[in-house]
Amino acid sequence: xxxxxxxxxxxxxxxxxxxxxxxxxxxxxxxxxxxxxxxxxxxxxxxxxxxxxxxxxxxxxxxxxxxxxxxxxxxxxxxxxxxxxxxxxxxxxxxxxxxxxxxxxxxxxxxxxxxxxxxxxxxxxxxxxxxxxxxxxxxxxxxxxxxxxxxxxxxxxxxxxxxxxxxxxxxxxxxxxxxxxxxxxxxxxxxxxxxxxxxxxxxxxxxxxxxxxxxxxxxxxxxxxxxxxxxxxxxxxxxxxxxxxxxxxxxxxxxxxxxxxxxxxxxxxxxxxxxxxxxxxxxxxxxxxxxxxxxxxxxxxxxxxxxxxxxxxxxxxxxxxxxxxxxxxxxxxxxxxxxxxxxxxxxxxxxxxxxxxxxxxxxxxxxxxxxxxxxxxxxxxxxxxxxxxxxxxxxxxxxxxxxxxxxxxxxxxxx
Amino acid sequence: xxxxxxxxxxxxxxxxxxxxxxxxxxxxxxxxxxxxxxxxxxxxxxxxxxxxxxxxxxxxxxxxxxxxxxxxxxxxxxxxxxxxxxxxxxxxxxxxxxxxxxxxxxxxxxxxxxxxxxxxxxxxxxxxxxxxxxxxxxxxxxxxxxxxxxxxxxxxxxxxxxxxxxxxxxxxxxxxxxxxxxxxxxxxxxxxxxxxxxxxxxxxxxxxxxxxxxxxxxxxxxxxxxxxxxxxxxxxxxxxxxxxxxxxxxxxxxxxxxxxxxxxxxxxxxxxxxxxxxxxxxxxxxxxxxxxxxxxxxxxxxxxxxxxxxxxxxxxxxxxxxxxxxxxxxxxxxxxxxxxxxxxxxxxxxxxxxxxxxxxxxxxxxxxxxxxxxxxxxxxxxxxxxxxxxxxxxxxxxxxxxxxxxxxxxxxxxx
Numbered sequence: 001x002x003x004x005x006x007x008x009x010x011x012x013x014x015x016x017x018x019x020x021x022x023x024x025x026x027x028x029x030x031x032x033x034x035x036x037x038x039x040x041x042x043x044x045x046x047x048x049x050x051x052x053x054x055x056x057x058x059x060x061x062x063x064x065x066x067x068x069x070x071x072x073x074x075x076x077x078x079x080x081x082x083x084x085x086x087x088x089x090x091x092x093x094x095x096x097x098x099x100x101x102x103x104x105x106x107x108x109x110x111x112x113x114x115x116x117x118x119x120x121x122x123x124x125x126x127x128x129x130x131x132x133x134x135x136x137x138x139x140x141x142x143x144x145x146x147x148x149x150x151x152x153x154x155x156x157x158x159x160x161x162x163x164x165x166x167x168x169x170x171x172x173x174x175x176x177x178x179x180x181x182x183x184x185x186x187x188x189x190x191x192x193x194x195x196x197x198x199x200x201x202x203x204x205x206x207x208x209x210x211x212x213x214x215x216x217x218x219x220x221x222x223x224x225x226x227x228x229x230x231x232x233x234x235x236x237x238x239x240x241x242x243x244x245x246x247x248x249x250x251x252x253x254x255x256x257x258x259x260x261x262x263x264x265x266x267x268x269x270x271x272x273x274x275x276x277x278x279x280x281x282x283x284x285x286x287x288x289x290x291x292x293x294x295x296x297x298x299x300x301x302x303x304x305x306x307x308x309x310x311x312x313x314x315x316x317x318x319x320x321x322x323x324x325x326x327x328x329x330x331x332x333x334x335x336x337x338x339x340x341x342x343x344x345x346x347x348x349x350x351x352x353x354x355x356x357x358x359x360x361x362x363x364x365x366x367x368x369x370x371x372x373x374x375x376x377x378x379x380x381x382x383x384x385x386x387x388x389x390x391x392x393x394x395x396x397x398x399x400x401x402x403x404x405x406x407x408x409x410x411x412x413x414x415x
Numbered sequence: 416x417x418x419x420x421x422x423x424x425x426x427x428x429x430x431x432x433x434x435x436x437x438x439x440x441x442x443x444x445x446x447x448x449x450x451x452x453x454x455x456x457x458x459x460x461x462x463x464x465x466x467x468x469x470x471x472x473x474x475x476x477x478x479x480x481x482x483x484x485x486x487x488x489x490x491x492x493x494x495x496x497x498x499x500x501x502x503x504x505x506x507x508x509x510x511x512x513x514x515x516x517x518x519x520x521x522x523x524x525x526x527x528x529x530x531x532x533x534x535x536x537x538x539x540x541x542x543x544x545x546x547x548x549x550x551x552x553x554x555x556x557x558x559x560x561x562x563x564x565x566x567x568x569x570x571x572x573x574x575x576x577x578x579x580x581x582x583x584x585x586x587x588x589x590x591x592x593x594x595x596x597x598x599x600x601x602x603x604x605x606x607x608x609x610x611x612x613x614x615x616x617x618x619x620x621x622x623x624x625x626x627x628x629x630x631x632x633x634x635x636x637x638x639x640x641x642x643x644x645x646x647x648x649x650x651x652x653x654x655x656x657x658x659x660x661x662x663x664x665x666x667x668x669x670x671x672x673x674x675x676x677x678x679x680x681x682x683x684x685x686x687x688x689x690x691x692x693x694x695x696x697x698x699x700x701x702x703x704x705x706x707x708x709x710x711x712x713x714x715x716x717x718x719x720x721x722x723x724x725x726x727x728x729x730x731x732x733x734x735x736x737x738x739x740x741x742x743x744x745x746x747x748x749x750x751x752x753x754x755x756x757x758x759x760x761x762x763x764x765x766x767x768x769x770x771x772x773x774x775x776x777x778x779x780x781x782x783x784x785x786x787x788x789x790x791x792x793x794x795x796x797x798x799x800x801x802x803x804x805x806x807x808x809x810x811x812x813x814x815x816x817x818x819x820x821x822x823x824x825x826x827x828x829x830x
Contacts, residue, residue: 060757094762233731317821318825331541
């Protein structure tokens with residue numbers, strides 16, 4: 001259905017170069033999970049010795065695959081990832097847990113990897129039992145045909161209402177030896193008509209012990225996937241995983257086993273940048289989005305307060321509809337600052353759109369030129385900056401506007 | 416602009432009988448606050464001895480009139496209420512505080528009442544200085560012509576994007592003597608194109624001391640105005656005030672001076688009912704609303720947890736668009752329960768639409784009849800019930816659906 005939607009006007013104009021990661025191979029196919037003949041399953045194979053880290057939805061009602069991954073993450077190693085679209089295996093009770101077990105058993109059989117090294121993700125309808133036996137017919141073939149250069153095809157295989165595949169890649173270094181990071185993401189609303197979801201899988205050939213990898217990922221997610229919102233709704237299935245094959249060790253890359261190892265500086269920055277890129281691509285594919293909005297809140301009493309205020313602005317339907325209407329409606333920004341519940345002094349606040357100050361010290365800026373701001377608001381990228389002038393707390397979040405198309409995608413899907 | 420909008424299809428079919436309250440008189444007129452020739456000012460006069468209670472926006476950036484009312488509330492007595500539309504006098508800094516003072520001085524001059532007994536509310540554009548001197552020309556005439564039967568006209572005078580005036584009245588008893596409650600409200604979005612706002616003024620001839628009145632109001636607001644949401648946005652100016660003239664004492668009604676006085680039982684229930692009626696009228700005039708939604712969450716670990724989950728459902732754009740699309744999308748309900756952050760056991764949850772159980776014990780209810788639910792969803796009032804099966808906590812909140820008209824009202828207003 002939404003597969004027929006035109007590509008988002010905010011999609012990146014070019015797709016990154018995607019060098020293969022040594023030790024990772026991909027394959028995708030059609031298992032007929034929901035529709036016949038549609039690519040709906042992706043298998044990634046990881047060489048022995050691959051370490052793994054993950055962060056998941058904070059939902060109190062997570063999907064069965066999220067439960068499964070949380071459990072397996074304790075072992076710290078990964079050999080395969082099995083992802084399907086068409087069915088989220090969420091709110092499926094004990095039947096759902098059995099389906100994850102069968103999925104993993106079939107993946108283990110096809111790949112020869114132990115059960116506790118298999119990771120799973122599912123996206124699609126909620127509340128319907130997932131018939132995992134359907135994987136049986138395709139996994140053997142996928143395991144046999146997986147290729148190191150299959151990342152882009154794999155990213156396409158896990159799309160649901162996405163209008164473009166989301167991929168990114170970067171090369172950095174650890175101990176002077178080049179290492180590569182490549183990843184994919186899917187997601188368009190926090191939850192789309194078929195209960196789409198944010199899924200992201202990132203791979204590197206660096207050699208990093210699982211506990212260190214987990215720290216790096218948990219930290220990097222704050223300024224990336226945990227700093228975006230499309231509609232404030234949170235999927236039951238959100239999954240972000242990072243896999244390190246360690247293949248770069250053969251080329252002399254040091255094996256990192258201790259948190260805070262100084263040689264991780266460049267890698268940490270590259271990971272943050274890559275995740276930010278993928279997260280922003282999710283926003284750029286936000287359902288019905290026509291504007292990409294960056295909200296920077298500074299001068300708050302703490303970074304946490306700044307983020308809460310920034311998310312209050314980003315999630316406000318009135319701010320989002322005003323941006324859709326190309327209006328620099330700073331009154332609604334004040335409203336959203338006020339409702340966040342964090343300290344804010346009305347008479348100290350200043351607000352800029354695209355660097356043009358429209359309000360300061362509790363008043364409309366007398367010098368602001370309406371025509372300049374109007375011209376700015378017609379653009380595709382909108383920067384909003386709020387300075388609370390209270391402290392040093394700062395946060396940046398990304399969102400998109402709220403359009404009639406969003407309502408149509410999420411309300412008209414039955415007709 | 417939105418004044419030309421057709422009346423909401425969810426508007427009450429009839430307007431309540433509105434008996435006058437002895438000791439309260441109303442007048443309205445045109446002061447030219449924003450537009451010439453439009454009714455934009457309402458004055459209510461209260462007899463000597465009137466007590467007052469109030470609750471206000473929780474915004475950290477409240478408007479100047481909210482600051483003013485909070486200050487005057489300490490005195491506990493009221494003689495006049497001056498309300499204008501066209502300008503919210505919000506985010507106007509020291510100039511705004513001066514404008515409230517001048518407004519109150521002009522009202523005091525016109526009515527002969529002391530400054531600390533004057534209450535103010537403003538609704539309209541934000542960030543523009545309010546020229547309070549404009550009240551000077553009209554207040555003398557309003558004070559001279561105020562009438563006891565002017566409540567409905569007054570309710571109309573404070574409308575902004577409202578499509579119908581919101582009024583309600585009830586008669587109850589204290590100590591066997593009949594007393595009346597009558598009130599008005601305005602509000603359509605939490606904030607509408609011109610920064611509309613929720614304002615409500617309720618009057619009674621009961622004789623109740625200000626501290627007792629305040630307790631009654633603070634309690635009654637929880638299950639009424641604090642249990643509604645249109646779009647999750649909170650105005651800088653929300654104001655709810657309750658005035659008791661004490662005129663019923665002349666007919667033998669007892670003067671209530673102690674909290675918990677047993678004779679207040681009926682009055683307390685009537686106040687709760689009246690506020691709930693007015694609050695629900697605000698939802699029924701929600702911008703673009705086509706469905707009135709009642710969300711009942713029960714079985715939560717506490718009443719507070721139940722309310723947080725109910726509001727998470729009520730504020731979810733995906734739940735609201737699904738209702739607009741007439742889809743009983745219980746997967747989105749599960750999602751909204753999960754994101755609320757309160758305890759919820761996926762495998763214990765059950766969900767009903769209009770009494771029809773669609774999900775239970777972590778699974779789709781195998782017995783539910785899709786055709787019955789579809790027929791129900793085509794109605795105008797949608798009841799959603801979620802049973803968490805964990806404890807005895809319960810809450811009910813009211814909201815409306817999210818339609819393309821909401822986006823049009825809040826995004827297209829410049830064109």
